[in-house]
Amino acid sequence: xxxxxxxxxxxxxxxxxxxxxxxxxxxxxxxxxxxxxxxxxxxxxxxxxxxxxxxxxxxxxxxxxxxxxxxxxxxxxxxxxxxxxxxxxxxxxxxxxxxxxxxxxxxxxxxxxxxxxxxxxxxxxxxxxxxxxxxxxxxxxxxxxxxxxxxxxxxxxxxxxxxxxxxxxxxxxxxxxxxxxxxxxxxxxxxxxxxxxxxxxxxxxxxxxxxxxxxxxxxxxxxxxxxxxxxxxxxxxxxxxxxxxxxxxxxxxxxxxxxxxxxxxxxxxxxxxxxxxxxxxxxxxxxxxxxxxxxxxxxxxxxxxxxxxxxxxxxxxxxxxxxxxxxxxxxxxxxxxxxxxxxxxxxxxxxxxxxxxxxxxxxxxxxxxxxxxxxxxxxxxxxxxxxxxxxxxxxxxxxxxxxxxxxxxxxxxxxxxxxxxx
Amino acid sequence: xxxxxxxxxxxxxxxxxxxxxxxxxxxxxxxxxxxxxxxxxxxxxxxxxxxxxxxxxxxxxxxxxxxxxxxxxxxxxxxxxxxxxxxxxxxxxxxxxxxxxxxxxxxxxxxxxxxxxxxxxxxxxxxxxxxxxxxxxxxxxxxxxxxxxxxxxxxxxxxxxxxxxxxxxxxxxxxxxxxxxxxxxxxxxxxxxxxxxxxxxxxxxxxxxxxxxxxxxxxxxxxxxxxxxxxxxxxxxxxxxxxxxxxxxxxxxxxxxxxxxxxxxxx
Numbered sequence: 007x008x009x010x011x012x013x014x015x016x017x018x019x020x021x022x023x024x025x026x027x028x029x030x031x032x033x034x035x036x037x038x039x040x041x042x043x044x045x046x047x048x049x050x051x052x053x054x055x056x057x058x059x060x061x062x063x064x065x066x067x068x069x070x071x072x073x074x075x076x077x078x079x080x081x082x083x084x085x086x087x088x089x090x091x092x093x094x095x096x097x098x099x100x101x102x103x104x105x106x107x108x109x110x111x112x113x114x115x116x117x118x119x120x121x122x123x124x125x126x127x128x129x130x131x132x133x134x135x136x137x138x139x140x141x142x143x144x145x146x147x148x149x150x151x152x153x154x155x156x157x158x159x160x161x162x163x164x165x166x167x168x169x170x171x172x173x174x175x176x177x178x179x180x181x182x183x184x185x186x187x188x189x190x191x192x193x194x195x196x197x198x199x200x201x202x203x204x205x206x207x208x209x210x211x212x213x214x215x216x217x218x219x220x221x222x223x224x225x226x227x228x229x230x231x232x233x234x235x236x237x238x239x240x241x242x243x244x245x246x247x248x249x250x251x252x253x254x255x256x257x258x259x260x261x262x263x264x265x266x267x268x269x270x271x272x273x274x275x276x277x278x279x280x281x282x283x284x285x286x287x288x289x290x291x292x293x294x295x296x297x298x299x300x301x302x303x304x305x306x307x308x309x310x311x312x313x314x315x316x317x318x319x320x321x322x323x324x325x326x327x328x329x330x331x332x333x334x335x336x337x338x339x340x341x342x343x344x345x346x347x348x349x350x351x352x353x354x355x356x357x358x359x360x361x362x363x364x365x366x367x368x369x370x371x372x373x374x375x376x377x378x379x380x381x382x383x384x385x386x387x388x389x390x391x392x393x394x395x396x397x398x399x400x401x402x403x404x405x406x407x408x409x410x411x412x413x414x415x416x417x418x419x420x421x422x423x424x425x426x427x428x
Numbered sequence: 429x430x431x432x433x434x435x436x437x438x439x440x441x442x443x444x445x446x447x448x449x450x451x452x453x454x455x456x457x458x459x460x461x462x463x464x465x466x467x468x469x470x471x472x473x474x475x476x477x478x479x480x481x482x483x484x485x486x487x488x489x490x491x492x493x494x495x496x497x498x499x500x501x502x503x504x505x506x507x508x509x510x511x512x513x514x515x516x517x518x519x520x521x522x523x524x525x526x527x528x529x530x531x532x533x534x535x536x537x538x539x540x541x542x543x544x545x546x547x548x549x550x551x552x553x554x555x556x557x558x559x560x561x562x563x564x565x566x567x568x569x570x571x572x573x574x575x576x577x578x579x580x581x582x583x584x585x586x587x588x589x590x591x592x593x594x595x596x597x598x599x600x601x602x603x604x605x606x607x608x609x610x611x612x613x614x615x616x617x618x619x620x621x622x623x624x625x626x627x628x629x630x631x632x633x634x635x636x637x638x639x640x641x642x643x644x645x646x647x648x649x650x651x652x653x654x655x656x657x658x659x660x661x662x663x664x665x666x667x668x669x670x671x672x673x674x675x676x677x678x679x680x681x682x683x684x685x686x687x688x689x690x691x692x693x694x695x
Contacts, residue, residue, distance in 0.1 A: 024555065024558045025558060237551065237554055290546065290547060291541045294538070294541060297529060297534070302529075304525055309525075309539030310510060310539040311538070369527070422576075
């Protein structure tokens with residue numbers, strides 16, 4: 007038999023790391039190799055977050071040209087404050103989209119959570135911690151109910167959450183009672199946190215530098231582990247280059263924001279949630295299971311993944327993030343009213359996730375799309391209001407951008423299929 | 429051809445008198461079937477002969493109504509696919525059940541990820557993936573590309589490699605070459621031989637006689653839910669197996685053959 011043909015060619019490649027030995031693999035070493043690989047990835051439609059970054063640059067350029075206070079520190083600080091609440095809701099949307107499902111009721115859930123907080127703190131006199139916990143738990147319970155309905159009866163998530171949109175809105179109005187609007191005192195911790203808490207100058211730079219240091223350390227540790235396992239490693243130059251880019255991306259905004267009020271702690275909380283969820287999606291068994299279910303449910307089931315549990319956990323997390331977003335919104339507004347979480351909250355959250363690059367078709371996306379997407383949406387909204395254009399134009403422009411993002415998603419999906427990267 | 433692992437014929441997996449009914453349909457009747465370590469047994473039969481039912485019975489999807497199953501010398505019964513897997517019976521179904529959006533490593537270790545603390549141990553999983561793929565001399569350019577970008581044969585390789593993760597004693601392949609081109613079929617057949625040489629018992633379900641004759645050591649024929657003979661490939665011909673599959677005497681093929689003979693005699 008032809009089993010033990012000594013593989014003579016392999017001897018020459020023995021010095022190569024285990025994952026680079028296949029002769030058909032176009033070697034991608036060094037900075038130039040990496041750049042080449044990056045370009046070929048783009049050409050084949052694996053765009054990642056590039057379209058949204060380009061879009062953001064264009065949007066900022068246009069608005070800055072039209073009104074030079076757009077990129078002022080003051081406006082950018084406002085931008086961060088406006089982004090946190092809906093951005094937090096968008097994290098949850100990213101999760102359900104990864105499963106190829108949808109949650110249309112996040113706006114209502116966030117409104118309900120605002121209402122519970124306000125009624126609990128102001129009308130019932132609960133300690134704020136209790137009110138916060140009750141609001142978050144309420145969100146989680148709603149999500150669990152969606153998950154249970156979805157896994158038990160197989161009702162499409164679109165319909166379940168559409169029903170939830172109405173039902174939870176009703177619940178919100180019921181909780182608020184006759185008054186309709188409840189103001190949260192300005193001296194309460196949550197309002198202070200959402201409106202006035204900024205990182206001290208020094209601390210903000212330390213945080214940014216710590217993030218860069220953490221990045222470098224993790225990459226170096228991964229490198230040494232891979233080297234020990236006989237696998238290829240990222241060249242140190244590349245790590246340095248990426249760390250440099252990261253440092254610029256973190257330090258320049260920190261500097262700009264610090265010229266006004268500084269880095270909002272609420273925004274930092276949102277970013278921290280994004281980072282934590284990114285880790286959960288990419289580096290834990292749970293996240294791998296979520297991606298697998300989003301990619302191919304049947305394969306996931308046969309691999310022994312608890313598919314129902316994944317659906318339950320993701321719907322619950324989505325509503326929980328919506329509730330947290332509602333709390334941040336209530337804190338920023340210092341009030342809860344009948345239109346909390348109404349209007350465009352829902353669509354902005356969903357649009358943010360999609361514009362940020364999370365696919366509507368499931369199995370593809372990243373937590374960072376919530377961050378990028380919400381910045382795009384809030385930039386448009388803030389830019390248009392600086393130009394004194396009213397909300398009619400804002401809706402149309404946001405709608406257009408969303409359509410563009412979805413089209414890019416569909417096109418890149420087609421291109422990926424053609425280039426074998428689906 | 430090498431001789432199959434010398435006659436140390438203690439079957440790894442052996443079924444005795446297995447029957448399975450679905451309502452009024454007798455899908456399997458008194459099936460005897462065994463596989464030795466380091467042996468490829470082809471399971472052939474026409475549509476509706478009971479191949480799939482037998483495979484699913486072994487894989488734990490169905491429980492047989494009668495009969496016993498002996499695995500590794502012990503009488504066992506498997507009632508769930510997970511149990512069969514734990515026992516050491518791996519099945520590669522015809523639709524490979526891979527997640528297109530995950531990379532090769534992700535697919536190989538899906539549901540059986542390795543951890544380092546609470547986080548996934550990507551380094552060790554990648555290292556193990558290469559070890560596994562090398563062991564099969566598999567031609568996969570990179571384990572960090574999504575499975576969607578692999579060819580049919582490479583996908584089959586990933587599916588087979590995946591089945592080997594738990595170090596099974598018996599591997600069942602359901603029509604592994606059904607949708608493959610010439611070169612890729614050859615690749616998968618090489619893979620089957622490598623599984624055998626690594627000491628796995630392989631059950632190969634196939635409609636393709638040339639594949640069967642190329643890699644199998646024995647051919648087990650089912651017909652209408654019953655045993656219809658076991659043939660050693662070295663001592664049989666395709667004709668003989670086809671005769672057994674179709675029912676030797678009463679079928680179109682043999683009727684034509686006999687008509688021909690009659691005509692020739694007349695002329």
